[in-house]
Amino acid sequence: MTESARQTLLTIEGLTKAYPGVVANDDVSFAIGEGEVHALLGENGAGKSTLVKMIYGLVRPDAGRMVLRGAPFAPPQPSAARAAGVAMVFQHFSLFEALSVAENVALGMEQAPKQRELAARIAQVSEDYGLPLDPYRLVGDLSAGERQRVEIIRCLLQDPKLLIMDEPTSVLTPQEVAILFDTLRKLAAEGTAILYISHKLEEIRALCDAATILRRGKVVATCNPREQTARELAEMMVGATLATPSRAEATPGAAVLEIGGLTVTPANPFGTALRDITLTLRAGEVMGIGGVAGNGQDELLAALSGETRTEPGAIRLKGKPIGDAGPNARRALGLLCAPEERLGHAAAPDMTLIENATLTATIRKGLVSGGFVRWPAARRFAEEVIATFDVRTPGPEVAARALSGGNLQKFVIGREVMQSPEVLVVNQPTWGVDAAAAAAIRQAILDLAAQGAAVIVISQDLDEIMEVADSFAALNAGRLSAPVATQGLTLERIGLMLGGAHGMHEADLDEAHRHSHPEGAA
Amino acid sequence: MIGSIDPVLLVASLMIASTPILLAAIGEMVVEKAGVLNLGVEGMMIVGAICGFIAAVKTGSPLAGFLGGALAGAAMAALFALLTQVFQSNQVATGLALTLFGLGLSSLIGQGYNGIRPPATARLDLGPLSDIPVLGRMLFSHDWMVYASLGLVAAVWAFLRYSRAGLILRAVGESHDAAHALGYRVVRIRVLALMFGGACAGLGGAYLSLVRVPQWTEGMTAGAGWIALAIVVFASWKAGRVLLGAYLFGGVTVLQLNLQAAGVAIPVQYLSMAPYLITILVLVVISADRSRVALNAPAMLGRNFHASR
Structure with a gap:
């Protein structure tokens, strides 16, 4: 898909939100096209979370407006945003450990079907997108990568037009990141727009078509991350040049x-x-x-x-x-x-x-x-x-x-x-x-x-x-x-040592064990 | 001596003795499943006892009495909800205060109601069931409130297990931040759960003053609210075990009273403490597997929620 062929999905114009003592978002404007993977970059406290919470209806803006597919969009609460086709994968705070996968999914849906029916649909979607998941397991027993799959499947079951992802890769192994990116690319190819928040600049360069950079609540730059180096992106976020930690050669002692x-x-x-x-x-x-x-x-x-x-x-x-x-x-x-x-x-x-x-x-x-x-x-x-x-x-x-x-x-x-x-x-x-x-x-x-x-x-x-x-x-x-x-x-070797993607690369896992225990425990 | 105890009468009075605790405990279980710890059960019960008593005496209708008790309990719970859910006060301290407040308030309201007999609560006519020998007298010849309380336990169990509203309630008790992020109204759900719990405690209190005793005396709950609280925890938040715990406690209470009356050669003090010891012992043994209990315990129990993020 080329830039010009894209229909604009969501336009944000002049969104402003102030909390006592701090302006979290100041006149923020940008647009996301259908099928576009759009990165939102910024340091902690730059206002990324507040911005996506406004899109998802958790926070109401003080000023400004949003337009979703040509119609004004001002969700008073998350259920309205979900009904309009906006789904969000949270960084944390959104799964219930003592409940099963199916129950967790049901809680994120407006009209949840019966548990058995829902379990079948979860199995279906997880197969379509290569995200294996057992609907009856307790979320508390799942790995971080599997938990994220629960969140993603919860969103996918609602057939979203815009998927917001807040720091999705911070808890994943490199292999799990690769699986996630395949899923996201597949979704984007099907026309779903993705708003992607991350600190990891190399990932953004690999995945995203466009980036909006926030600093202290304001948009400071919009760019194509593929045409920038990670260092340039980081310096745009911070607004200053970065020092790389330096280390002296040392010989370990006793x-x-x-x-x-x-x-x-x-x-x-x-x-x-x-x-x-x-x-x-x-x-x-x-x-x-x-x-x-x-x-x-x-x-x-x-x-x-x-x-x-x-x-x-x-x-x-x-x-x-x-x-x-x-x-x-x-x-x-x-x-x-x-x-x-x-x-x-x-x-x-x-x-x-x-x-x-x-x-x-x-x-x-x-x-x-x-x-x-x-x-x-x-x-x-x-x-x-x-x-x-x-x-x-x-x-x-x-x-x-x-x-x-x-x-x-x-x-x-x-x-x-x-x-x-x-x-x-x-x-x-x-x-x-x-x-x-x-x-x-x-x-x-x-x-x-x-x-x-x-x-x-x-x-x-x-x-x-x-x-x-x-x-x-x-x-x-x-x-x-x-x-x-x-x-x-290499990162690949580390990924293998970490056990590969959970439940997907059993062979790699065994290999990693052999690498780490050369004597082999039979 | 022990032969003088009639087992049929024992089981029959067991059900009567257990009902107040069962009602209070099942209500508190719903409250705790929503993540709120309300230690004011005793206070809500005794206010329910006196208000229910007055309503029944004034109208001459036990039904109005139970309604009055439930409303009074719910009103006490609403006070607790206002303090803890809106003004963010500490749940433990507020619960203890609610108990003390309820004990004082009930003696004030109850001035002049000592020594009056309330209207009798009708037996539920179960037709041929009541005529079954032995079993009929044990199980099927009680007032309708006993069966209503059992129905309530079944309803709460099914609500928490199968309904979507029950799932949302459990979710709020499991992680209020996650529930809030998904757009559920944490405070509203908790206030509703608290009102339900208060109504149940009030019903339990009204049952004490209208059926179990039946008359009004100051401080008549005598710790029933506390044992209801303990039963919820030791029953690891499961409706079936709450029923078991309440009936066990009621049963041992009735049994030890009968033993005292029969003049068994065990010091009275030991007999009096037996219900507490045995109930807690049995429930602790049942819930010995700590990891499974922790799984069922509401993770946000007693924590205040503030939607600041």
Whole structure:
């Protein structure tokens, strides 16, 4: 299909939406053609989510209008948008874990047929588009990729004219991304327009026909992403030139952290059991642990931080068994952790930054004397973290909740880095963080390793692992592969190590196991 | 001694004794399935008991009494809904306050109603069924409210399992953010569930003052609301198990009263605590598989929802 042959499907003219203190969208205008894959680009807080929520009827615009196929379009609620042929695949927050696939699909439809009929239609659509799915399974038991299929099938059953996808690939393996792109291209060829939101610029260049770039709520550029480099796109988003993290060549030192035969049963019913995890981490080494969400990342972090206790000998720090030590004992010995969930796990949302800094730094920074907190010292430490990591906040007495995601992430990572750990474990250090903040966090990790600390980066972002890690290991269904050097490692090889696309490439999966366990466990 | 207990009479009084708790528990189960924890069951029950009692005495009609009890319970629940769903107050604290408020309010309203007998609630004429020897007297010779409560349990079970509205209610209790994102009115659904739960608790209270006792005394619920709450949790939010738990509790209560009357050589204190112990023990054993219970528990239980995003 050529540009000129396309009929315009949706026109957006001058959409404006203001929240107290911030204009989320300011006079946003663009158009999407039928069968077009249109990218919406922007940093966190640029107003992408608000914009698509207005199209989907979740938020009402203050000003401006939308025209869908020549008719005015102002959905008062999502059901009206769905009736008009607009469907949305959410980044998160839209599936019910304790309900079955068919029930989840039924909840997203206006007139849901009987469960048995619906199950048959789900099977039909999943076959048509190559998205295998069992309608009777509980969503809580599905992998991230399978969950996304539930969302996509829920949309496809309504025969949408416009499909909105919010960060669809952030939790997928490369193979699953390839399957998703095939599906999307097939849909576009059938005339469905797709509005695609993502941070991943290479994917946008591969998939999208047009891109609209938002910065601070305004449209700053419209372009054909295929004619731009990823770097140019990123700089349009940020409005400044980007610094690439630099790393010094380093030779790893002595082993500091040894994990042998670590096996953990999860506490919650949808958790993943860790099975026989073994690894050795050397001083100055950055090890990237990749894997699709829900393969044991949270459990591994909990076992390393001391939230989950294990056999004493399963984890050794500089030869000392610490498997049964609590978080504070581990901190005293130099093992620090920064979990994935910023609000509620890494930081207490309603406490100030000073209090949050004190929570993990009391021991290594000596912030307590005689049972009393030394608040002046705690404040100095918090200010130090804020200054060093360029955390944008009015001051250290602001509640953690008030910070934007990227700024809070810089703070919680900075808090651990500034305690000069010997081993630092971070889970998803740049999840939901914009490009500039992500680069700063990665640089901090590299600098820490250059000073001789050992770092484990658990991440689902493979580009991030390739950027910072010296070695790579894959976490798959609670098992950790043997680590390999990242130098010369291809994305295809990593994809195989991660277990390929769930349920689609059984052969590849087996092959990956053979690669990662050369001895072969028969 | 034990021979003096008539098993037929025992089962018959078991059904009467269990009905108030069953009504309150099945209502609270629906509320909790929608993700709201209302600890004010006791308060809603006792306000339902006195309001139902007054309505029945004034009109001379037990039906008007049950209606009055249900309306009073629903009104209490509406207060709870206003505080927690609109003003975002803490559900635990508000529920406890509702119980204390209900106990005080009921003694105030109930001034001057002590020692009055309410109009008798009619037996449901089940024709030949009631004439069956033994079984007829055990199961088929009760007032209509007993059968209505059993019908309600079946209706709630079918509603949650098969109807679309029931699916939406469960979805709201499972993840209010997801339900909101799909365009469901989380607050409206929860308010409706709360009103239903309040009406059920009010009915249970009215049954106490109109049939079970039957008269009005201050604080007559005597913890029935709390045991209803406990039964919902230990029954892992399943209608069938709520029925089992309520009947077990009612049964052991009746049995221990009979044992006390028969003068069994067990200290009265042990007998009095038996219903609580046995009910909780049995339900804990049934729901021993923690992972399956967690699957059935509403994930958003007790969490406030605010559509800020």
